[in-house]
Amino acid sequence: MNQPPLTWMGIVRLGLVQMALGSVVVLTTSTLNRVMVVELALPALLPGALVALHYLVQVMRPRLGHGSDVGGRRTPWIIGGMAVLAAGGVAAACATALMATHFAAGLALALLAFCMVGIGVGAAGTSLLVLLAKRVVPERRAPAATIVWLMMIGGFILTATAAGHLLDPFSWTRLIAVTAGVSALAFVLALLAVRNVEGSAQAATGATTPAAAPVSFGTALRQTWADPQARRFTIFVFVSMLAYSAQDLILEPFAGTVYGMTPGETTRLSGVQHGGVLAGMLLVAAVAGSARGAWFGSLKVWTVAGCIASGIALAGLAMGGLIGPAWPLKPTVFALGLFNGAFSIAAIGSMMSLAGAGQASREGVRMGLWGAAQAIAFGLGGLAGTAASDLARALIGSPGTAYAAVFFAEGLLFLCAAALALRIAPVTRAPARNVPPATTASALVAS
Numbered sequence: 001m002n003q004p005p006l007t008w009m010g011i012v013r014l015g016l017v018q019m020a021l022g023s024v025v026v027l028t029t030s031t032l033n034r035v036m037v038v039e040l041a042l043p044a045l046l047p048g049a050l051v052a053l054h055y056l057v058q059v060m061r062p063r064l065g066h067g068s069d070v071g072g073r074r075t076p077w078i079i080g081g082m083a084v085l086a087a088g089g090v091a092a093a094c095a096t097a098l099m100a101t102h103f104a105a106g107l108a109l110a111l112l113a114f115c116m117v118g119i120g121v122g123a124a125g126t127s128l129l130v131l132l133a134k135r136v137v138p139e140r141r142a143p144a145a146t147i148v149w150l151m152m153i154g155g156f157i158l159t160a161t162a163a164g165h166l167l168d169p170f171s172w173t174r175l176i177a178v179t180a181g182v183s184a185l186a187f188v189l190a191l192l193a194v195r196n197v198e199g200s201a202q203a204a205t206g207a208t209t210p211a212a213a214p215v216s217f218g219t220a221l222r223q224t225w226a227d228p229q230a231r232r233f234t235i236f237v238f239v240s241m242l243a244y245s246a247q248d249l250i251l252e253p254f255a256g257t258v259y260g261m262t263p264g265e266t267t268r269l270s271g272v273q274h275g276g277v278l279a280g281m282l283l284v285a286a287v288a289g290s291a292r293g294a295w296f297g298s299l300k301v302w303t304v305a306g307c308i309a310s311g312i313a314l315a316g317l318a319m320g321g322l323i324g325p326a327w328p329l330k331p332t333v334f335a336l337g338l339f340n341g342a343f344s345i346a347a348i349g350s351m352m353s354l355a356g357a358g359q360a361s362r363e364g365v366r367m368g369l370w371g372a373a374q375a376i377a378f379g380l381g382g383l384a385g386t387a388a389s390d391l392a393r394a395l396i397g398s399p400g401t402a403y404a405a406v407f408f409a410e411g412l413l414f415l416c417a418a419a420l421a422l423r424i425a426p427v428t429r430a431p432a433r434n435v436p437p438a439t440t441a442s443a444l445v446a447s
Contacts, residue, residue: 003198006135011144015151016193017078017128020186021121022155024089027179028054028117031163032096035175040099046107048382050114055379057118061371062224064123065364066217068130074364075194077127082190085120086183088113093179097172118375124190126371130363131197133352142299145348146285150278217365224365229424233354236420238373240307240347243413244340245381246406247314250389251333254317254403259325272330276337280306283338284345299349304421306343311414313339314407321404350424385410 006014033047068077091113099106128148136144159182166178215223224230251273252266261269284302313336320327351370355363388409392402 003135005137005140006132006144008140010197011132011136011140011147012151013193013197014128014132015148017082017124017190018148018152019155019158020082020190020193021085021124021128022152023159023186024085024183025117025121026156026159027163027182028089028092028114030160031167031179032092035096036099039170040096042099050110052379052383053111054114054118054121055375057115058122058375059372060119061122061126061368061375062221062365063217063368064119065126065130065366065368065371066220067364068127069220069362069364073198074127074131075198078124078131078194079191081120081123081125081127082187083120084116085124086187088116088120089183090176090180091116093176097176100172122368122371122375126364126368129352129371130355130367133355133363133367136352138353141349141352142288142302142345143285145345145352146281149281149345149348153278220362220365221369224362224369229354230366230369232420232424233351234369234373236417236424237347237351237370238377239413239420240343240417241374241377242381242384243310243314243410243417244344245378246385246388246410246413247317247336248385249382250385250403250406251317253389254321254407255329258321258400258403259329269330269333273333273337276334276339277341277344278337280338280341280343281345284342284349288346288349299346299353300421300424302346303343303350304418306339306346307414307418307421309339310336310343311411311418314411314414318404318407318411321400321402321407324400347421354424 029051033051036042036047037044064077064081068074071077091109095106095109095113097106098109132144132148133141163178163182166181167174225234252270255261255266255269256263284299284306288299288302313332316327316332317329317336320329320332351367355367385406388406389403392405393399396402396405
């Protein structure tokens with residue numbers, strides 16, 4: 001039998017999982033990063049490499065998604081992923097403390113810990129998105145994506161604020177205790193959030209047999225990659241997320257170098273950008289959820305338009321590099337955030353729609369493939385953006401012109417992403433007689 005669509009409360013419940021996930025991740029990628037650089041006086045390259053490692057191991061997402069496809073249930077993979085993530089977060093804190101006295105041993109433990117964090121995020125995050133894709137009706141997908149992502153951001157903020165207070169006065173014991181407390185609470189929260197959300201195994205799969213055909217992961221991956229829609233969307237996700245993440249690490253240095261802003265001013269500028277992202281997410285959630293059927297309610301339209309507009313906003317930043325302080329920087333940065341938020345939520349909604357398309361019971365592999373593309377893009381984006389800016393400054397000499405060249409290049413990436421999004425055709429509901437009960441609900445798609 002088919003499970004009923006998720007209510008708004010059900011969507012919020014699954015958003016609690018994303019909040020829990022974000023709570024552990026923010027400690028490992030932000031707090032421990034700061035401790036390594038400041039308290040341990042280690043090169044910033046080390047925590048940067050560890051964060052990149054947690055992205056790198058997420059290439060396993062398709063394999064993790066395949067595991068949930070074969071079993072037909074997503075909640076065991078969400079719970080298992082959260083357990084690995086929580087253990088990895090605690091191990092990362094222990095490794096950081098160990099580095100203070102036994103650097104080699106601490107580094108070895110940190111490598112293991114950040115691998116665990118990446119695997120945990122991949123397992124829990126992939127299965128969570130598949131569960132949302134299968135259980136959320138089309139008109140609620142953009143609002144659902146917004147709710148889940150805002151709750152993750154809420155987890156970032158709540159954890160960073162609470163941990164910031166609890167870590168003072170700082171000690172290694174306190175660092176481990178706070179990380180362990182946050183990780184334990186996050187795991188319990190996720191456990192309660194997914195309780196009975198799928199019901200019994202038979203209710204989840206619609207049958208007593210496994211949901212997926214008994215094929216190997218390699219076969220399932222080849223079949224998924226052979227699907228033109230899945231392949232195009234994978235490339236789109238990689239290109240758009242590369243453009244999205246490449247400007248993150250150079251925006252504040254650009255504002256400081258070209259506009260002479262202080263660290264406090266550039267931090268507030270980053271807040272302006274994040275405010276724009278939030279506004280863009282809410283805009284698409286409201287319009288796409290209430291204007292179903294109209295062109296401005298189409299997720300594909302918002303995805304393409306958001307990419308094009310993001311490219312134009314980056315061109316505006318490039319003009320700021322060429323013109324200097326006379327260019328209105330804050331409105332340009334807000335516009336960049338607005339269009340980034342709009343395209344990202346629309347893309348996530350489209351991802352949820354496309355997950356159930358194609359061959360039956362391959363939702364986990366498809367979602368995992370797209371998640372892996374995003375993780376690789378994020379891992380490369382910061383590195384590519386900073387490396388490109390350093391190279392441009394070395395070759396050009398003028399900082400403003402060098403940053404302008406990089407922003408123009410990133411804008412072109414967004415235009416390429418828009419062209420790729422245009423080639424992703426709308427998917428229509430498959431006839432019920434050809435679709436197994438487990439995938440009928442997930443075949444509802446938004447263009």
